[in-house]
Each structure stands twice: as structure tokens, then as C-alpha cells.
Amino acid sequence: MHAITNSGWIEVVTGCMFSGKSEELLRRLRRAEIAGQSVAAFTPAVDDRYGEERIGSHDGRGWDATVVDPADPLPAIRASLNGETVVAIDEANFFESSLIDACETLAAEGRRVVVSGTDQTFRGEPFHPVPELVAVAEYVEKLQAICARCGEPATRNQRLVDGDPAHVDDPTIVVGASESYEARCRECHTLRRN
Numbered sequence: 440m441h442a443i444t445n446s447g448w449i450e451v452v453t454g455c456m457f458s459g460k461s462e463e464l465l466r467r468l469r470r471a472e473i474a475g476q477s478v479a480a481f482t483p484a485v486d487d488r489y490g491e492e493r494i495g496s497h498d499g500r501g502w503d504a505t506v507v508d509p510a511d512p513l514p515a516i517r518a519s520l521n522g523e524t525v526v527a528i529d530e531a532n533f534f535e536s537s538l539i540d541a542c543e544t545l546a547a548e549g550r551r552v553v554v555s556g557t558d559q560t561f562r563g564e565p566f567h568p569v570p571e572l573v574a575v576a577e578y579v580e581k582l583q584a585i586c587a588r589c590g591e592p593a594t595r596n597q598r599l600v601d602g603d604p605a606h607v608d609d610p611t612i613v614v615g616a617s618e619s620y621e622a623r624c625r626e627c628h629t630l631r632r633n
Contacts, residue, residue, distance in 0.1 A: 447546035451531075451572050452555040454582035456596045457622040461529055463582065464555040465500050471525045471551070479523035480504040481516055483533040485614060494529040502527070509534040513541040524550055531556030532566040533612065539571050560611050561598035561620070562630060584622030593622035597629070606631045 452463045468478050482494050482504040494504045504527075507515040512534060516526065526545050531538060531554045538554075545552045558569040558581070573579050586593040598605035598613065598620055607630045613619060623629075 447548060447550040447552065448577040449542050449546050449552045449554065449572065449575060450578040450580075451569070451576040452553070452580050452582065453558040453569055453573065455557060455559065455584050455594050455622050456620045458582035458584040458593070460555040460557070460582060461494060462500065463580070464527055464529055464553060465494065465502055467553050468502055468525070468527055476525050476551075477523040478525045478527065479516075479520055480527040480529070481507050481512065481519070482529050483507065483509040483512075485509055485530075485533045485612070494527070504529065509538075511535075511537050513537070513544060516541060516545070526550050526552045528552070528554045529556070531569050531572060532558075533614075534568060536568045536571065538568050539575065542572060543575060557596060559594075559596060561596045561605055561609075562607060562611075563595055563628060566611075586624040586627050587621035588623060588627040591624040591626070593624050595623045595625060595628040597621040597623040597627075604629045604631045 452460050454460055468480065471478050480494050480502050484506050492504055492506055494502045505515065505519045542552045542554060554572055556569045557566055560566045584593040
């Protein structure tokens with residue numbers, strides 16, 4: 440809680456895939472726990488790459504989490520809370536816009552809300568609701584990865600289908616890791632259009 444205003448706040452950790460978003464979220468949770476703060480973590484029902492009730496990073500680290508409905512997460516979050524002062528939400532890009540109100544409500548109750556998620560689709564377009572969360576957050580950190588093609592700083596998600604760039608009309612949400620995605624710089628990011 441901010442000592443001067445007695446209020447909570449929202450922190451957003453964003454960037455492309457393989458930039459360390461979930462790893463940074465987990466780091467912040469470990470530090471909060473070391474500081475004696477109580478922590479509750481949540482993940483959307485759509486992401487089960489690291490187990491259904493777990494926030495995980497590509498490097499194998501993880502944290503137990505409660506699975507919530509991405510269309511309306513606040514009821515399940517409230518039902519799971521037992522006085523925790525730090526609330527973590529991973530993969531914000533898999534949630535609907537109701538996540539914004541949920542985060543605002545939790546912060547207004549005096550909680551530190553730490554959210555991670557990619558801010559761009561594989562097309563390089565805003566991945567809602569992350570840009571809206573960035574707008575209302577008190578703290579924002581945008582991470583970069585390394586481009587899988589040229590080694591420059593990467594800010595884009597390159598989706599691959601059988602090793603080739605995905606078609607621009609492919610579905611926006613496809614849960615995957617290195618078998619389906621690469622981090623790319625602006626110059627190396629491509630979309631198949633025919």
C-alpha cells in the first residue's frame with residue numbers, strides 16, 4: 440500500500456514472448472513473500488502449459504495459482520482471497536476487458552496488483568486488454584527478448600505454423616511456446632498474406 444495515499448496500485452509487466460514477463464512476475468512474488476507480504480496468484484482457464492493451477496515460466500520456475508474465468512475473473516478472485524495484499528495475474532492477454540475493472544477494484548481496495556501479459560498479437564497489433572491496463576497502471580515495465588533470426592532486441596511475437604510464418608487471418612489466440620512462436624525484431628517479423 441502506498442503510505443501517503445493509503446491506496447493500492449497496478450503494475451504491468453509486458454513485452455513479447457520469451458522476454459521474461461512471467462519470470463519477472465515470479466521474481467516480484469518471491470520478493471513480496473520475502474518481505475512478509477501475503478500473495479495470491481491467478482491464471483486464466485485457457486493457459487495450461489505449465490499445469491492448470493500454475494503460473495510458469497519458460498525456464499521452469501513456477502507458482503501455484505487459482506484458475507479463473509477469463510471473461511469474468513473478479514468473482515473467483517474475490518472468493519479465493521483471504522486477506523492477501525499482493526494479487527498476481529498472469530497472461531493478461533487471454534482475459535477479456537473485464538480484467539481492467541477487476542484490477543481497478545482490487546487496487547482500490549488497497550492491494551498491489553501485479554499483471555503480466557504480451558501487449559501485441561502475432562500480427563503486431565495491440566493485444567487487448569493489456570494496452571488498456573498499461574494506461575491505468577501506476578507502474579509499467581516493457582521487456583524485450585532477443586530476435587531468433589538476427590539477434591537484435593525483439594519486441595514482436597512471430598507465430599509459426601510448420602516452421603513458416605502464420606497467415607494474417609489465423610486465429611489471434613493459440614496457446615503455445617517455442618514450437619509455435621519466436622521472438623522477432625520489427626525487421627524480421629513477417630506475416631503470410633496469401
